Amino acid sequence: KAGVTQTPRxxxxxxxxxxxxxxSPISGHRSVSWYQQTPGQGLQFxxxxxxxxxxxxxxxxxxxxxxxxxxxxxxxxVSTLELGDSALYLxxxxxxxxxxxxxxxxxxxxxxVL
Amino acid sequence: xxxxxxxxxxxSVQEGxxxxxxxxxxxxxxxxxxxxxxxxxxxxxxxxxxxxxxDKRQGQRVTVLLNKTVKxxxxxxxxxxxxxxxxxxxAYPSGSRLxxxxxxxxxxxx
Numbered sequence: 098k099a100g101v102t103q104t105p106r107x108x109x110x111x112x113x114x115x116x117x118x119x120x121s122p123i124s125g126h127r128s129v130s131w132y133q134q135t136p137g138q139g140l141q142f143x144x145x146x147x148x149x150x151x152x153x154x155x156x157x158x159x160x161x162x163x164x165x166x167x168x169x170x171x172x173x174x175v176s177t178l179e180l181g182d183s184a185l186y187l188x189x190x191x192x193x194x195x196x197x198x199x200x201x202x203x204x205x206x207x208x209x210v211l
Numbered sequence: 212x213x214x215x216x217x218x219x220x221x222x223s224v225q226e227g228x229x230x231x232x233x234x235x236x237x238x239x240x241x242x243x244x245x246x247x248x249x250x251x252x253x254x255x256x257x258x259x260x261x262x263x264x265x266d267k268r269q270g271q272r273v274t275v276l277l278n279k280t281v282k283x284x285x286x287x288x289x290x291x292x293x294x295x296x297x298x299x300x301x302a303y304p305s306g307s308r309l310x311x312x313x314x315x316x317x318x319x320x321x
Contacts, residue, residue: 101254128307140255140300140311153307187254194307197243197262202254 099124101190101203109209115176118206120188122169126201128152128194129171131163134185134205143186146171147194175208183210223318230291232315234284234301241303246275246286249314250297258286258299293319 102121110116122129130153131143142155146165163173169190175182185205191198224230236244242263247255259270261277261284268275274287284301298314 130307130309132309139313140302140309142308142310145307147307155308189254189309191307196304196306197260199245199257199260200309201257202247204252204254 101188101201103186103188103203103206105206106204107207107209109211110178111211112178112180114178115174116178116208117172117174118186118188118208120171120173120190120203122171122188122190123201126190126192127169128191128198129165129169130189130191130194130200131171131173132187132189133157134187135183140187143173145194152194178210180210183208220313221316221318223320224291226291226293226319226321228291230288230295230317230319232286232288232299232317234286234312236282236284236301236303236312238303239279239282243304244275244277244284245302245304245309246273247300247302247311248295248297249300255300288317291317291319293321295319 104119128147130145132140134140145153149165160176165171187205189200189202191200245260246258248258249255259275261268261275272289276285296319298316300314301312302309
């Protein structure tokens with residue numbers, strides 16, 4: 098069974114631009130969560146989608162948004178990029194997103210904002 | 212506030228030794244804990260989990276211990292191998308959201 102797939106793996110953008118990251122969950126998984134990982138803040142929860150609906154949201158500005166499609170694939174978008182948005186963005190999928198469903202992570206998208 | 216913290220940011224061991232990675236948490240309502248391993252260039256990988264009605268759970272070469280009285284969690288790795296070199300995170304869920312500790316970098320010396 099294929100794992101969680103994130104594309105692209107690396108991305109370089111400049112301040113003010115916007116970016117879209119993609120995540121394909123494990124087949125059969127309906128919950129997709131996004132996390133931001135930085136050396137200073139560690140792993141922080143961005144949001145979670147289930148059945149095309151955002152079900153949970155972390156403490157990030159509105160520039161960070163996402164969506165989920167009917168096939169459970171998800172995208173996240175960051176608009177008006179800032180230098181501080183440079184990070185590893187991780188996507189995780191689980192069966193239905195209940196607390197005791199294991200979340201499986203992709204390899205991440207490394208975003209560099211110049 | 213809620214936090215999941217690690218006692219040691221780095222741990223260096225000799226190949227073949229046992230490793231112990233510690234984690235303190237402050238949310239006494241947490242009833243489920245997870246350990247993840249993150250190798251360089253990869254996403255976190257699930258290692259083992261434990262529910263709050265258990266004190267100990269064993270996997271292949273790994274054991275997790277939970278002490279609810281002092282809100283402490285530990286991951287023990289037996290006969291540590293070079294392939295165990297990674298950052299280890301403890302985490303707990305709040306609904307679908309995982310809260311992660313800061314991580315411990317484990318280095319295994321040959």
